[in-house]
Structure formats: structure tokens, C-alpha cells
Amino acid sequence: MNAIVSGPADQIRDITYRSADGLLLAAREFVGPPHPAGAVLCLHGLTRNGRDFDETARRLSAEWRVIAPDQRGRGRSEYDPTPANYNPMTQTADMWTLLDTLGVDRVVIIGTSMGALMGVLMANQNPGRIAGLVLNDAGPEVDPKGLARIKAYVGNTTTYPDWDTATTALAGVHGPAYPTYSREDWERLARATFVPEGEGLRLDYDPALKAALAAASAPPDMWPLFEPLKSIPTLVLRGQLSDLLSEATADQMVARLGATLITVPDRGHAPDLSEPSVTPALDAFLAQPQLRQRLGDTDKT
Structure with a gap:
């Protein structure tokens, strides 16, 4: 199964490939040095898409090969006619197909929310191919308050007449999670959240996700x-204001799994990875010898 790749070889390449059940799926690859330290797979949240990782991917691509897919039903990937397929098992199968198509053996996974849980599932399915995990505001226990909040907004089919209106609406829904965001920050997030449709803007995912979530x-x-994370380097990022990953659960992940925990100030669900406390922690995590050894890259430490 071959991927279709377009774009300059030394910058960002758009990739399309077929899932096992025939959907046309999409990803972006951020290509940096000729001999990268390894591959990083970025997995987004439930209603998000790979554009969430643009800033982080560009920064990491100075050393790493970074792959940011759109899960089925999001972004540039086709919608699934069977909404029940919007589930972690099917989506992790898509990720193995993507990695195999690109010839990638081992990866470090950076996963946000749903993407973090997908990373954990992949570590269960084939731990030898996962060199490390970054779990962004997700863990083995889900706070019911946060889950209820997500269920309340998933599936919104409202269209907005312009970017200013869409940005205001987005800030209205997610404002408590990002209390220090400027208008510029909200506009950046809006550009990764909405796409043009007709004369307006709509959310960039299949509304049928609502039924799948329910x-x-x-x-x-x-x-x-x-449990497999006990033998895989793991970094947990928790938004200090998170209503999905509790402080107690995050602390238990450190105690029971040996994970490293970073609590991100002034963030709810979920940190956007550009925060001053996150970037050095992420760099240090990716540089650690145990992770590099699992990648087979013991010389670059």
C-alpha cells in the first residue's frame, strides 16, 4: 500500500493513504535533517485534527521526523459512513497502517486526550514499536465532569459567517481552559478548528462523532x-485547571507507572504544548538515553 506524498522534501509534506477498510486518510510530515533522531507521531484529541501540532512539529523537526495525522472523520481525512468506527481500536489500526506505509518501525507518540489513550492502546498492541509516550491531559481515570462537558459540545453543526465570529464562539466554549489566551491565541486556535464551507465556517470534523461518543x-x-508504560518512558502533562485528568490520578500515574509529571499552570483540558513549562520538559524527555536506546539511537543523546 503506497502513500501519495506532495510538497518539498525538506519542509512539510502532505500524505494520503488508504485504511484497511478503504477510507482515504491524510497526514502531514514535517521533514527536518537528513538523519533524524527518530520519528514522532502526534495524535490529536476527539474533535481536533493534526493542525493542532503545527507549532510543536515545526520546532521538533529540527531534529526529528514528525508525523501528524488527521484521524478518520477529521481534517482532510474522509468521513466514515459507519460512525461506530470512530473508536480507538479502529483508529490505532489506521496508525499502524500509516507507519507501515511510511516504513517507520519505532516511534515516540505525543498524544492529546483521545490521542493519548490511542498511544496507550498502541503500547499494549506492540510495545516494541513505541519508544516513548507523552500523555497530554489523559489517564486511566476520566473525571465525569470533564466528560459531560465534552459530550455537551461535540456534534455542533453551527456555521459562522466569518473568522471573527468563529473565534469568539470558540473562546466562549473553551475560555475556562485557557484563561491567559490573547485574541491572537484564540485566532490561531480557530484556524486549526474551523474550515470554510459555502459562505461560512464549520467545525472541521464529522458531526456523527456525537453519536459515536454517546x-x-x-x-x-x-x-x-x-501497565505496559512501566517499561516505556512516559511523560504526563496535566493542565492545572483540568476537569478531565485529576491531580490525584496524575500523582498515581507517577507512583504506579514511574511516569514523569509536569503540571502546566493556567491550563485546563488540554495544554497546547507551546507553554513555557512544556517545551523544555518535552525536549528533556526526548533527549533521555532510555528513550534513545529504545529507538536504536544510542549515539544521539
Whole structure:
């Protein structure tokens, strides 16, 4: 199965590929040095898309090969005619297809929310191919308050007449999670959230995600799924104001799994990875010898 790649070889390349069930899926690859330290796979949240990682991917591509896919039903990837396929099992299968198509053996995963849980699932499915995990505001216990908040806004089909209106609406929904955001920050987030449609702007995901979320059920105890992380370098990022990952659960992830925890001030669900406390922590995590050894890259430490 071959990927279709377009774009300059030394910058950003757009990739399309076919899933096992025939959907046309999309990703962006940020190509840096001729001999990168390794590959980083960036996995976005439930209603998000790969554009969330543009800033982080550009920064990391000075040393790493960075791949940022749009999960099925989001961004440039096709919508699934069967909404029940919007689930972590199907989506992780898509990620293995993407990695195999690109010839990538081992990766470090940076996952936000749903993307973090996908990373954990991939670590269960094939731990030898996961060199490290960054779990952005997600863990084995989900705070019901945050889940209820997400269910309340998923599936919104409102269209907005212009970017200013869309930006204001976005800030109205997510303002509590980003209390220090400037108008410029909100506009940047809006550009990664909405796409033009007709004479207006709509959210860049399949509204059928609402039905898929309503039908989904998490395992009664997700802690066993996190057991493989005991032997995989893991960084946990928690927004100080998060209503999805509690402080107690994050602390337990440190105690039970040996994870490293960074609490991000003035952020709810979820940090955008550009915060002053996140960038050095992420760089230090990616530079650690254990992670580089798992990549087979012991010379670049």
C-alpha cells in the first residue's frame, strides 16, 4: 500500500493513504535533517485534527521526523459512513497502517486526550514499536465532569459567517481552559478548528462523532491498560485547571507507572504544548538515553 506524498522534501509534506477498510486518510510530515533522531507521531484529541501540532512539529523537526495525522472523520481525512468506527481500536489500526506505509518501525507518540489513550492502546498492541509516550491531559481515570462537558459540545453543526465570529464562539466554549489566551491565541486556535464551507465556517470534523461518543463505553478499570508504560518512558502533562485528568490520578500515574509529571499552570483540558513549562520538559524527555536506546539511537543523546 503506497502513500501519495506532495510538497518539498525538506519542509512539510502532505500524505494520503488508504485504511484497511478503504477510507482515504491524510497526514502531514514535517521533514527536518537528513538523519533524524527518530520519528514522532502526534495524535490529536476527539474533535481536533493534526493542525493542532503545527507549532510543536515545526520546532521538533529540527531534529526529528514528525508525523501528524488527521484521524478518520477529521481534517482532510474522509468521513466514515459507519460512525461506530470512530473508536480507538479502529483508529490505532489506521496508525499502524500509516507507519507501515511510511516504513517507520519505532516511534515516540505525543498524544492529546483521545490521542493519548490511542498511544496507550498502541503500547499494549506492540510495545516494541513505541519508544516513548507523552500523555497530554489523559489517564486511566476520566473525571465525569470533564466528560459531560465534552459530550455537551461535540456534534455542533453551527456555521459562522466569518473568522471573527468563529473565534469568539470558540473562546466562549473553551475560555475556562485557557484563561491567559490573547485574541491572537484564540485566532490561531480557530484556524486549526474551523474550515470554510459555502459562505461560512464549520467545525472541521464529522458531526456523527456525537453519536459515536454517546455509544462508546470505557472499560470499568483502565489501569491494566497502562501497565505496559512501566517499561516505556512516559511523560504526563496535566493542565492545572483540568476537569478531565485529576491531580490525584496524575500523582498515581507517577507512583504506579514511574511516569514523569509536569503540571502546566493556567491550563485546563488540554495544554497546547507551546507553554513555557512544556517545551523544555518535552525536549528533556526526548533527549533521555532510555528513550534513545529504545529507538536504536544510542549515539544521539
